[in-house]
Amino acid sequence: MDNSPASWAPKPAVIGLGWLLTVFAAAATVFTALSGDPAGPILFGIATVGLLAFTALGTVVRPKLSADTHGVRVRTLTGDHRLDWSQVRVRLVRTRRFGREVATLEIECENVPPHLLVLGWIELGTDPEDVVDVLSSLRPGAA
Structure with a gap:
């Protein structure tokens, strides 16, 4: 890994x-x-x-999202937000829009603004499903 x-x-x-x-x-x-x-x-x-x-x-705001074994860093207009893995919950959400399924990456933060980030393929530059796979492998304790 x-x-x-x-x-x-x-x-x-x-x-x-x-x-x-x-x-x-x-x-x-x-x-x-x-x-x-x-x-x-x-x-x-x-x-x-x-x-x-x-x-x-x-x-x-580049890169929009970065991650390592310590946590994630999200760049917004208000600055860099460095979050430990214990502070975030990452999930892939699929919704139907205009007759097709669209995947977005949701990063929910505890006690740290922004509390919910929703990132699509435009912000990430790739399929959110691939990003979730990488984030899961970087998170400590991932199987």
């Missing part, structure tokens, strides 16, 4: 696509403003701000 540290973050291609879409949305905002369309700049401006926020978050 390999107990070396592991980490997960959004794939660079996803982040790159986010920045590209942000630039296109910003250009569309300017173009619609210059064309005299009253609603276009508002709608594209909202899209630009949303894309900018999510892409900047994915760029700055």
